[in-house]
Amino acid sequence: MDKLNETIDRLGGVYLLPVAVAAVCFVLIGAPSSWATLTVAGLAMGMMIFLMASGLSLVFGLMDVLNFGHSAFVSLGAFIAASVLASLGGWLGSPSLMLNIAALVAAFGAAMVFGLIAGWFFETVIIKPVYSDHLRQILITMGALIVVEELILAIWGGTPFSVGRPAFLEGAFVIGDVTIEIYRFFAFMLGLIVYAGLYWVLNRTRLGLLIRAGVENREMVEALGFRIDRLFIGVFMAGSALAALGGAMWAGYETLITPHLGADMMIVVFIVVIIGGLGSVQGTLLGAIMVGLMSNYVGFLAPKLSLASNMLLMMVILLWRPNGLKPAVK
Amino acid sequence: MSLLSLKNMKTSIGQYHVLHDVSFDVPEGGVFCLLGRNGAGKSTTLRSIMGLWSPSPGSVTFRGEDLTGLHTADISRRGIAFVPEDMGIFGGLTVEENMILATANGTFDRTRLKWIYGLFPAIEKFWDKPAGALSGGQKQMLSVARAIIEPRQLILIDEPTKGLAPSIVDNMAEAFREISDKTTILLVEQNFEFARSLGRDMAVIEDGRVAHTGSMADFVADKDLQDRLLSLSA
Numbered sequence: 001m002d003k004l005n006e007t008i009d010r011l012g013g014v015y016l017l018p019v020a021v022a023a024v025c026f027v028l029i030g031a032p033s034s035w036a037t038l039t040v041a042g043l044a045m046g047m048m049i050f051l052m053a054s055g056l057s058l059v060f061g062l063m064d065v066l067n068f069g070h071s072a073f074v075s076l077g078a079f080i081a082a083s084v085l086a087s088l089g090g091w092l093g094s095p096s097l098m099l100n101i102a103a104l105v106a107a108f109g110a111a112m113v114f115g116l117i118a119g120w121f122f123e124t125v126i127i128k129p130v131y132s133d134h135l136r137q138i139l140i141t142m143g144a145l146i147v148v149e150e151l152i153l154a155i156w157g158g159t160p161f162s163v164g165r166p167a168f169l170e171g172a173f174v175i176g177d178v179t180i181e182i183y184r185f186f187a188f189m190l191g192l193i194v195y196a197g198l199y200w201v202l203n204r205t206r207l208g209l210l211i212r213a214g215v216e217n218r219e220m221v222e223a224l225g226f227r228i229d230r231l232f233i234g235v236f237m238a239g240s241a242l243a244a245l246g247g248a249m250w251a252g253y254e255t256l257i258t259p260h261l262g263a264d265m266m267i268v269v270f271i272v273v274i275i276g277g278l279g280s281v282q283g284t285l286l287g288a289i290m291v292g293l294m295s296n297y298v299g300f301l302a303p304k305l306s307l308a309s310n311m312l313l314m315m316v317i318l319l320w321r322p323n324g325l326k327p328a329v330k
Numbered sequence: 331m332s333l334l335s336l337k338n339m340k341t342s343i344g345q346y347h348v349l350h351d352v353s354f355d356v357p358e359g360g361v362f363c364l365l366g367r368n369g370a371g372k373s374t375t376l377r378s379i380m381g382l383w384s385p386s387p388g389s390v391t392f393r394g395e396d397l398t399g400l401h402t403a404d405i406s407r408r409g410i411a412f413v414p415e416d417m418g419i420f421g422g423l424t425v426e427e428n429m430i431l432a433t434a435n436g437t438f439d440r441t442r443l444k445w446i447y448g449l450f451p452a453i454e455k456f457w458d459k460p461a462g463a464l465s466g467g468q469k470q471m472l473s474v475a476r477a478i479i480e481p482r483q484l485i486l487i488d489e490p491t492k493g494l495a496p497s498i499v500d501n502m503a504e505a506f507r508e509i510s511d512k513t514t515i516l517l518v519e520q521n522f523e524f525a526r527s528l529g530r531d532m533a534v535i536e537d538g539r540v541a542h543t544g545s546m547a548d549f550v551a552d553k554d555l556q557d558r559l560l561s562l563s564a
């Protein structure tokens with residue numbers, strides 16, 4: 001196993017994994033155009049899951065908080081964005097690109113602002129009283145998720161809610177034999193921009209330095225004169241806003257959403273955080289891309305295995321790297 | 331007036347009462363050594379001063395100000411630095427990033443940095459390398475360097491020679507002598523030879539209580555007391 005790890009590290013480390021999976025599936029699928037379509041779909045799905053999962057990973061890494069209610073922000077983001085888009089139906093269908101973009105910005109902005117506020121409320125009222133008690137964290141955050149689901153049910157009803165898409169994100173473009181949905185391409189690009197922003201904050205700013213140090217050794221950061229609890233509220237709020245943005249993107253991707261959206265995504269989000277390595281944004285991105293690609297490839301090659309593919313992926317990766325692909329240094 | 335004063339400090343960790351009644355005064359300047367056998371409560375005393383474990387009841391006063399109940403970060407901002415037993419190095423960060431975190435505003439005082447390079451040349455040599463890749467001795471140097479990158483009034487250092495090679499221990503002793511000209515050091519140490527070479531005043535903790543306080547010179551001269559409290563010749 002050590003020799004295998006050394007060889008993989010020499011070739012590019014765990015970053016090589018999605019490339020290797022894509023290469024193997026290229027051979028198995030046979031048709032390059034199908035492979036390309038599935039790969040783009042997998043990358044787009046991975047980026048949306050990354051948006052939902054990155055905050056959860058940092059929250060766990062920084063404060064050792066197991067937040068099973070994280071997916072409540074995904075649900076809320078999805079429904080709020082869908083409602084804003086529904087109320088701006090005229091702008092969505094308008095031939096004006098500016099109105100299309102304005103509708104999208106309004107929807108995503110509303111979802112993120114609500115995510116920030118809900119994150120502050122969640123951290124202050126629900127999480128703070130149960131710091132350093134994992135069992136109570138699990139119970140109270142799962143309880144909060146159920147309450148949020150019921151709230152959504154009461155406000156938006158139980159029937160699937162239709163989500164409109166701006167006209168400029170409808171349709172597809174063709175490169176050679178490959179058809180790429182515009183919305184998927186957009187989801188991939190947005191995820192990439194968010195990742196680049198997070199990377200810049202974490203690696204180029206003093207705030208990011210504090211977050212990375214806090215993930216490693218919270219106590220020492222406090223002994224150096226910084227209030228990590230205040231930093232944590234900020235990270236929690238940002239993570240909640242990103243989850244809401246992920247939910248908003250996912251709503252547009254699915255086009256029909258139900259109050260159980262967050263709970264359905266929770267397992268996938270946790271799988272991504274675990275296989276990526278707790279507390280690591282790079283690991284979360286890697287995990288999300290792997291899950292996105294595997295879901296699409298396995299769904300095409302062996303549809304019956306599709307549901308189990310994420311669990312199998314997690315098992316294999318944890319057997320190989322028990323701390324995940326790219327865990328934060330502890 | 332003493333720089334730091336502990337009065338009837340009691341600390342419990344979960345259901346265990348670790349410190350029963352700790353009182354001593356640390357005068358300004360020089361090195362004050364806190365000695366005692368394994369598990370006596372020395373590290374707990376330092377952590378209680380830093381607010382990492384809350385002493386209750388009892389008080390910790392620093393320059394006459396009561397620190398009891400303050401957050402660790404606020405205690406640190408009053409000019410108290412902490413070098414923990416496990417060194418508290420951020421292994422995923424570079425040496426430079428570790429040092430930046432210990433500065434008040436993210437910038438270095440170049441004169442002070444040069445002084446640190448003189449004390450610990452490894453800091454300059456491995457400046458842009460990940461701190462996790464440093465040896466044990468280099469990590470200890472970084473931990474101390476981090477504590478002195480800003481002017482402090484008191485540095486709490488927990489067992490800095492643990493597991494270090496003799497040559498590095500000598501280097502560390504030289505550095506501590508120079509640092510103690512500028513800052514008071516409260517040193518917890520198991521290596522009595524190291525402690526006696528540096529200490530001006532001292533206290534011995536036994537089973538969570540202060541068993542002796544006084545000058546290091548008197549303690550060194552009293553072999554019976556040393557044997558009784560530290561079991562040096564046992």
